[in-house]
Amino acid sequence: MSNATLDGAPIALEDAYQRAAQILGSAKFPVVAGLGTDAAGARAAILLAERLRGAYDHLACDDVFADLDVTRSFGMFVTTPNEARVRCDVVLLVGPGLPERWPALFERLALDQPAYFNNGAPRKVLWLGPKRNEAKVEGVEIETLAATPQTLPGLLGALRARVGGRPISLEGAAAKKIDALAATLKAARFGGVVWSAAAIDGLAVEALQGLVTELNATTRFTGVPIGARSGASGVVQVSGWMTGFPPRTGFGRGYPEHDPWRFDARRLVDSGEADAALWISAYDGEAPAWTRDDVPMITLAPRGASVSLGLYIEVGRPGETHDAVELAQETSSFVLRRAKAPSDTPSVAEAIVEISARFSEEVPC
Incomplete structure (x- = not known):
């Protein structure tokens, strides 16, 4: 079962999903960042950014x-x-x-x-x-x-x-x-x-x-x-076939636009252009690079991640707690990695589906 906290205090998982939906659904320009996830998680995250008319970025984009x-x-x-x-x-x-x-x-x-x-x-x-x-x-x-x-x-x-x-x-x-x-x-x-x-x-x-x-x-x-860390190569491929662009792409005008400067998640948050952030780091719980802590943030990360501010929802590690499709460095192709220690902790894709199901009708789509 997944754990969830709000500013470090335990919160029921159902309440966490509902609060995440409220934060993202009420934002004018949210950013879906980190994207340290497998192919299914990347696809769900990009679809979420599109639905919210926001932007998405990967934590290793500078290397990419x-x-x-x-x-x-x-x-x-x-x-x-x-x-x-x-x-x-x-x-x-x-x-x-x-x-x-x-x-x-x-x-x-x-x-x-x-x-x-x-x-x-x-x-x-x-x-x-x-x-x-x-x-x-x-x-x-x-x-x-x-x-x-x-x-x-x-x-x-x-x-x-x-x-x-x-x-x-x-x-x-x-x-x-x-x-x-x-x-x-x-x-x-x-x-x-x-x-x-x-x-x-x-x-x-x-x-x-x-x-x-x-x-x-x-x-x-x-x-x-x-390839860069945290599944970056696979996320770039998923982004390419879904939008025609790599990460650092936004949907503010209703269609995908790629701009490595405009849609840099760190710049968006630190400048105040993004008014909410969903941070995804399912492999090792890497923290975001931005410095502001007053922007509402939801973090999807594995157990053991150090998250003291904002809303935290525990997710499984791809290929460890759940089966995952990833771009393998060894073969330069997508492969299925079977879970080493299966658990009922939700994957990134499953957590995003739960959040999306709780949006009000006013959310743009």
Whole structure:
């Protein structure tokens, strides 16, 4: 059974649903934010935002747009982890903390094994900008080049220049190292670059895609992006097929409009443009980033979430307390994850259905 609180005090679940409906139904411009949920929860949340003529945003949108903005303005080479595992004889890792963001990285890409089409020769693994001691992986020989997130764009630009045979301003040992890395990348039969936009900025993402583009003039090279946290990749897909846009989309004029600045949930709440918020973080109970605490807020989060203000309704964790359809990093496709510990705690989708059923007739639809 789900728990609910109001400003930290227990409240009956039925009363919590009714109060949530009153808060959202009386708002002039509510925002449905967080969206840390599975496909069903994302669909329910977007439909709710549409019904309320509000907006919706995902908590990891800054990371999402580091990749998406490059795709929209420049283009992007990507493939699935499975194809990279089978084909890539050279793998370039870019940025720190990649195993933290995808714990199965080395196992899934089988970096300790040869590529299937490489006649048994070991893969060559390069890593630009790892954390200290992060590149020490049992069974995998990794060639590293130190860099910070701030210097990565310049380093990638230098690599691109040398791949294309153009001069760079570096000299001595640094230039020799860049030339050696460029030669390794150019010699790949099928290369792949792995990165996480949570670890590097949009400029670095654009720089590495420029490098991949340069390499594709003479060989085959592609990318394996690591998706952002809290189900962001799946939510982006759901948003795309429902509205034609990614999150940070609003329905204030009765149809979907996408604007990464206008519909940034943090800006909407802190500026006072949004007069109510539904915050969804079903995976780990991450708190919202806005600073105002005087905007009426409903939080849907799992047990253990630290919620002391506003209305809190406990929901289950996708794939743990209830079956969930999510976009899997391992396959780049939607998969069904069976519940590990099934319970009767409502899912995000079920909680939103209960709230929506209690709206008055005056709510726009």
